[in-house]
Amino acid sequence: MSSTEIQDLEKLANQEYKYGFVTDVEADTVPKGLNEDVIRLISKKKNEPDWMTEWRLKSYHNWLKMKEPHWPNVKYPPVNYQDIIYYSAPKNVKKLNSLDEVDPEILKTFEKLGISLEEQKRLSNVAVDAVFDSVSVATTFKDKLAELGIIFCSFSEALQEHPDLVKKYIGTVVPTTDNFYAALNSAVFTDGSFVYIPKGVRCPMELSTYFRINAANTGQFERTLIIADEGAYVSYLEGCTAPIRDENQLHAAVVELIALDNAEIKYSTVQNWYAGDKEGVGGIYNFVTKRGMCKGANSKISWTQVETGSSITWKYPGCVLLGDNSIGEFYSVALTNNYQQADTGTKMIHIGKNTRSTIVSKGISAGKSNNSYRGLVKVGKKAEGARNFSQCDSLLIGDKCGAHTFPYLEVNNPSAIIEHEATTSKIGEDQIFYLNQRGLSTEDAVNMIVNGYCKEVFRELPMEFAVEAQKLLSVSLEGSVG
Amino acid sequence: MLEIKNLKVKVEGNEILKGINLKVNKGEVHAIMGPNGSGKSTLAQVIAGKEDYEITGGEVLFEGKDLLELAPEDRAREGVFLAFQYPVEIPGVSNVNLLKNALNSIRKYRGEEEVDAMEFLTMVKKKMGLVEMSQELLNRSVNEGFSGGEKKRNEIFQMAVLEPKLALLDETDSGLDIDALRIVANGVNKLKSEDNAVILVTHYQRLLDYIVPDYVHVLYKGRIIKSGDKTLALELEEKGYDWVKEHVNELAVG
Numbered sequence: 001m002s003s004t005e006i007q008d009l010e011k012l013a014n015q016e017y018k019y020g021f022v023t024d025v026e027a028d029t030v031p032k033g034l035n036e037d038v039i040r041l042i043s044k045k046k047n048e049p050d051w052m053t054e055w056r057l058k059s060y061h062n063w064l065k066m067k068e069p070h071w072p073n074v075k076y077p078p079v080n081y082q083d084i085i086y087y088s089a090p091k092n093v094k095k096l097n098s099l100d101e102v103d104p105e106i107l108k109t110f111e112k113l114g115i116s117l118e119e120q121k122r123l124s125n126v127a128v129d130a131v132f133d134s135v136s137v138a139t140t141f142k143d144k145l146a147e148l149g150i151i152f153c154s155f156s157e158a159l160q161e162h163p164d165l166v167k168k169y170i171g172t173v174v175p176t177t178d179n180f181y182a183a184l185n186s187a188v189f190t191d192g193s194f195v196y197i198p199k200g201v202r203c204p205m206e207l208s209t210y211f212r213i214n215a216a217n218t219g220q221f222e223r224t225l226i227i228a229d230e231g232a233y234v235s236y237l238e239g240c241t242a243p244i245r246d247e248n249q250l251h252a253a254v255v256e257l258i259a260l261d262n263a264e265i266k267y268s269t270v271q272n273w274y275a276g277d278k279e280g281v282g283g284i285y286n287f288v289t290k291r292g293m294c295k296g297a298n299s300k301i302s303w304t305q306v307e308t309g310s311s312i313t314w315k316y317p318g319c320v321l322l323g324d325n326s327i328g329e330f331y332s333v334a335l336t337n338n339y340q341q342a343d344t345g346t347k348m349i350h351i352g353k354n355t356r357s358t359i360v361s362k363g364i365s366a367g368k369s370n371n372s373y374r375g376l377v378k379v380g381k382k383a384e385g386a387r388n389f390s391q392c393d394s395l396l397i398g399d400k401c402g403a404h405t406f407p408y409l410e411v412n413n414p415s416a417i418i419e420h421e422a423t424t425s426k427i428g429e430d431q432i433f434y435l436n437q438r439g440l441s442t443e444d445a446v447n448m449i450v451n452g453y454c455k456e457v458f459r460e461l462p463m464e465f466a467v468e469a470q471k472l473l474s475v476s477l478e479g480s481v482g
Numbered sequence: 483m484l485e486i487k488n489l490k491v492k493v494e495g496n497e498i499l500k501g502i503n504l505k506v507n508k509g510e511v512h513a514i515m516g517p518n519g520s521g522k523s524t525l526a527q528v529i530a531g532k533e534d535y536e537i538t539g540g541e542v543l544f545e546g547k548d549l550l551e552l553a554p555e556d557r558a559r560e561g562v563f564l565a566f567q568y569p570v571e572i573p574g575v576s577n578v579n580l581l582k583n584a585l586n587s588i589r590k591y592r593g594e595e596e597v598d599a600m601e602f603l604t605m606v607k608k609k610m611g612l613v614e615m616s617q618e619l620l621n622r623s624v625n626e627g628f629s630g631g632e633k634k635r636n637e638i639f640q641m642a643v644l645e646p647k648l649a650l651l652d653e654t655d656s657g658l659d660i661d662a663l664r665i666v667a668n669g670v671n672k673l674k675s676e677d678n679a680v681i682l683v684t685h686y687q688r689l690l691d692y693i694v695p696d697y698v699h700v701l702y703k704g705r706i707i708k709s710g711d712k713t714l715a716l717e718l719e720e721k722g723y724d725w726v727k728e729h730v731n732e733l734a735v736g
Contacts, residue, residue: 345699436554438584452574
C-alpha cells in the first residue's frame with residue numbers, strides 16, 4: 001500500500017465518533033453513590049408499588065454480598081460504584097400523546113441520529129419506544145398495538161398499569177442473585193421496555209427501542225421484560241448510540257425474555273455505543289445480562305446481535321430450554337477495533353427433552369483489540385435427545401489484535417448430540433488485491449470481505465436492521481487496514 | 483494503448499524483470515511465452531498493481547497515463563483487467579454482488595451513472611452465455627468450492643461483464659481440460675474487438691490454437707529475447723525452450 005493510501009486510511013480512522021454530542025436537556029438527578037436511601041428515592045420518584053421497593057432493597061443487599069467478576073478476558077481500572085449517579089431523568093416528563101408534545105431538544109437529538117420519529121412512523125411501520133436517558137419520552141403506535149391486546153410500554157408505565165404481570169415475571173429468568181451486575185441492576189434500574197403479547201397473537205410489526213446514554217456520569221440500568229404468551233410471536237429490535245465521554249460509563253442492563261407454549265421471540269440488537277478514542281480512553285463499559293426462558297413446549301427464542309461499540313463488552317445472551325422441543329438460537333457478530341475488548345458469547349441450558357440450540361458466532365478483531373468468544377452448552381440429565389450445533393469463527397485484521405475462544409461443555413445426558421466447529425482466519429492481502437483489481441477500493445474490499453464473513457448472522461436480522469448493521473461495520477472498520 | 487519502456491522489477495532483492503519493452507495497440511492480441519520462472523506472471527501482476535514488487539526502473543504507460551502511479555483499483559477503473567492464475571475465494575460474497583459493486587465503482591470513476599439492478603441482471607444473463615456459466619455459479623460465493631476450470635471460466639465471465647480495454651490473462655489455460663479450454667478461448671474471442679487488446683501469458687502453445695495472437699514474445703530470465711508472429715509459438719512448441727536458451731547463449735556470445 002502506498003504512503004498516500006495509508007494517510008487516507010489514517011484520516012478515515014481519525015474521524016470523530018459521528019454521534020458524539022450532548023443534548024442540553026435539564027436533568028433531574030439524584031446524588032452520587034448508592035445506599036438504601038438512594039434506592040428508596042428512585043422508587044419513590046417513580047411512584048412504584050411497595051413490593052417493587054422491597055424487591056430493589058433485597059437486590060441491593062444481595063449485591064453488597066457479591067464481588068465484581070474478574071474471570072472475563074478484559075482489563076479495566078477498578079469501578080468506584082459510589083462515584084456513579086444512579087438516576088437521571090429529563091425534567092417535566094409527562095405522558096405524551098403525540099410528538100408535538102416532546103421537548104424539541106430531544107427531537108433534535110433523534111434527528112441528528114438519523115432516527116427521527118416522524119420518519120420512523122411514516123416510513124418504516126416500526127413502533128418506537130424511545131428511551132432517552134432512562135425515562136421514556138415518546139411511545140408510538142401504541143393504540144394500534146392495543147387493539148390486539150399487545151402491551152408495549154416503558155417499564156415504569158408497566159409498573160403503574162400492569163403491576164401484576166410485572167410482578168409475576170420479573171426476576172424469573174435472571175434472578176437478583178444471578179450475578180454482580182444483574183443484582184446491581186435489580187436494585188437501581190430506572191427504566192426500560194415492557195412487552196406482553198397475548199395468547200395466539202402475532203405482533204404485526206417489529207417492536208423497536210433506541211437506547212441512548214446522555215447525562216454525564218449517569219450509569220445506565222435498563223430493564224427489559226418481554227413475555228410471549230402461548231402461541232404468540234414477537235420480533236424486537238434494540239439499537240444504541242451514545243455521545244463521547246472522557247470518563248467511562250457503566251452500563252449494566254438486564255433483559256428477560258419468556259416464551260410460553262408454542263411462542264416465539266426474536267430479539268435483535270445492533271450495539272454501537274461509544275468505544276473510546278483511538279487510544280482507548282473513554283467509552284462505555286457494557287456489562288449486560290440477557291437471558292431468555294423457553295418455558296413452554298415447542299417455544300423458541302432467537303438472539304441476534306451485532307456488537308461494534310463499547311470499550312468493554314461483557315455479554316452472554318442465553319437461553320434456558322425448559323419446555324420440551326424448545327429451540328434456542330444465538331447469532332452474533334462482535335467487532336472490536338483500536339483498544340476495544342469484548343468477552344461475549346452465549347449460554348444454552350438444555351433442560352427439556354428434544355431441545356435444540358444453534359450458536360453461530362463471528363468475531364472480528366482489528367487494531368489492538370481483543371475479542372473473546374465464551375460459550376456454555378449445558379445438557380441436563382433429563383434433556384433426552386438434546387442437540388447443539390456451535391460454530392465459532394474469528395477473523396483477524398492486522399497483526400496486533402487477538403481472538404480467543406472459550407467453549408464450555410457440560411453434558412449430563414448420553415443421548416445428547418453436540419457439534420462444535422471453530423475457525424480462525426485473516427483477511428488476506430491476496431483477497432484485497434483481487435477485489436482492488438476488480439475496481440474496488442481497499443476500504444470497500446475489506447467491507448465486502450467482512451460482510452461476506454458475517455452473512456450467516458446478517459440474514460437473521462430484519463431487513464432494515466441488516467442494512468444498518470452493514471453500514472455500522474463499515475464505519476467501525478474505517479482505518480483498520482493499512 | 484499500452485507501452486512498457488525498459489521496465490525493471492525486483493522481488494526481495496532479486497531482479498526478476500531486467501528491462502522489458504513492449505508496445506500493445508488497440509485490437510491486438512499479444513502472447514507472452516516463456517519457461518517457468520522467466521518473469522511472465524510478474525509482468526502481468528506489476529501491470530495490474532500488485533504491491534509485492536519493487537520497481538527499480540522504466541515506465542508503463544496506459545493510454546498515455548503513468549500506470550505505475552495509479553492504485554490497483556484505479557488501474558482497473560481505467561480499464562486494465564487481470565484474469566488471475568490463482569483466482570481468490572471470497573466466502574459469503576456472491577459473484578453477482580462482487581460484479582455489481584465492481585461495475586458500479588468503475589462507472590462512478592468514469593463519471594457514468596450506476597447501473598440499476600434490472601439492467602445489470604439483463605446484461606449479466608447475456609454475458610453468462612459467452613462462457614457457458616450456470617446461474618448457480620453466479621449466486622455462489624466468489625470462487626468458493628469452484629473447480630479449477632470453473633474458477634478460470636469465472637475470471638473470463640468477470641472480464642465479459644467489466645469490459646476492460648486491456649485484458650491480461652495469466653495462465654488462464656493452466657488446469658483446464660480441453661473442453662473447458664475451448665469454452666474459455668471462445669469467450670475471449672467473442673470479447674475481442676477493434677477497441678480492446680489482450681495479453682496472454684502462457685506456458686503452452688495449445689491456448690494459441692484457439693486464441694490466435696498477432697504477436698508472440700518469448701520472455702526468458704527477465705528479458706524479451708525474441709518477438710515474432712504466431713509462427714514463433716509453433717516453432718517454440720516444436721523446438722522447446724532449450725532452443726530459446728541456446729538462442730540466448732548465442733546472443734551472449736555474439
